[in-house]
Amino acid sequence: MVTTDKTKELEELTVKFNALCDEQEKLPREGFAKVFEVLDGMEDTFTPQHPYTENEDIINKALEITGHSNDETFCKAFKRNNQIMIEGKKIQAKGLEILAMQQYEKAKEEPPSPDEWQFMPIRIFAPKEIISDIINPILEGNAKEGKGFYEVKTNIPEEDESMDDWFEIEAYGIRCSLEPIYRELQDYGIFNDNVLGDQIIKKYYLTAFKMLVHSIRDNTDRPNRVRNIITNTLKDLDRIQAVGLVLQILLLQSLFRWLDEIDLKEDEEGYKSACLLAQWIGEQLAKKEVDFCCYGWGEEDKKQLKPFCEYLLSTEIGKAVQKHLFGKQIDCSCIIDGENEAKEIPQKTKAAIKQYITKPQPEHPEQQQKIDKPTRGKGRPKETLKDKMINDADGNKLQKVHIVMNDKKGKDAALIILACIKKGWMQKPTFTQVAEEFGDIGKQQGFTKYLKESYFTKDEIEGAINSLD
Secondary structure (H helix, E strand, O other): OHHHHHHHHHHHHHHHHHHHHHHHHHOOOOOHHHHHHHHHHHOOOOEOOEOOOOOHHHHHHHHHHOOOOOOHHHHHHHHHHHHHHHHHHHHHHHHHHHHHHHHHHHHHHOOOOOOOOOOOOOOOOOOHHHHHHHHHHHHHHHHHHOOHHHOOOOOOOOOOHHHHHHHOOOOOOOOOOOHHHHHHHHHOOOOOOOOOOOHHHHHHHHHHHHHHHHHHHHOOOOHHHHHHHHHHHHHHHOOOOOHHHHHHHHHHHHHHHHHHOOOOOOOOOOHHHHHHHHHHHHHHHHHHHHHHHHOOOOHHHHHHOHHHHHHHHOOHHHHHHHHHHHOOOOOHHHOOOOOOOOOOOOHHHHHHHHOOOOOOOOOOHHHOOOOOOOOOOOOOOOOOHHHHEOOOOOOHHHHHHHHHHOOOOHHHHHHHHHHHHHHOOEOOOOHHHHHHHHOOOOOHHHHHOOOOHHHOOHHHHHHHHHHOO
């Protein structure tokens, strides 16, 4: 009933709009262009795309300037043309509102297929001329540059690694083959031509995944370092359009799957730490899969991504993301209206997804292949700033840093360390490592905060680098 009424209202609006167009065509328009030109210079909102104004005083002034103020017929025709433009724009706005409502109702009536990966539709309601002449070229440019609907940005805050000394516990043993994960991806055709057929991309995935696994293995007693390594790996992939997002999801899903294979029992040491890491990885994975649904994929892209989508649908998090995005209608605030490019997923949806992120333990332990009991260790030896130095076996570089530091504190000390990193002398150290090497460098917050290039000018950084020579 509602749809029928809206359809009838839209038909009535169309009749009114056409009548206005017919009336406008009959108006004597000779001389209008000169008045338009004067109005364009008098009012900021008056443009070729917005050739009307609701300020009658300005119209009278423009008619006077162009010498038409005493021509009653001309003035009447021009003012009527202006009013027709105002009424026509209101009708168009109302019509677009009805079309948007109809699309909204249609989306609710058409349940998505539970067997296919769903994508967020991009709906822009505007006249055909604006879509073809203005919007489409912008979208094409954004697609090439990775902007707007096609932007991928990782917003995971880095953890404070200096807290790892406080977090330090006995390392949990990790002993598990990576082969099941590789075979799983292989069975779904992820390594075929459609997704990761390119050997360079495939090699990157395998290398990056193994690097992340080794980082977890070697830093089981440094949870924030592990998270930062994963975060920075994802941020590096932000720069690669489209494929970068697919690789981010694959790496996170592979890590989540790998942790699920770890043979740790609930009463064993390290179990809780492994669960916390798996939960955090699962949360980042869910966010990335939401981004994947909202990305501006073309129809051909979706065909090529089909094996990848089928694989995601086989996972618990993938099912959860699809269920909460498409199992019920999303809030209207998530519908694109053509004016706002960004799409924010409701908090309640994010919270609902989290319940599907399970602890890394088999659903049926009795059916799992028996794995040897993990070997336990005490974690890696505590690193010092010397361990962070690059190609400095004789200690000459570190000695120069000592001279330049010269009792510097806070921001000044951070600038020197930042210069060392930029110069390739040092890997990024923790506050504790720097303080233990150079003594009092001020409070942790006053140092760590400034260990970023954004707090210094280019000249300041270059000056600090030159001071090390």
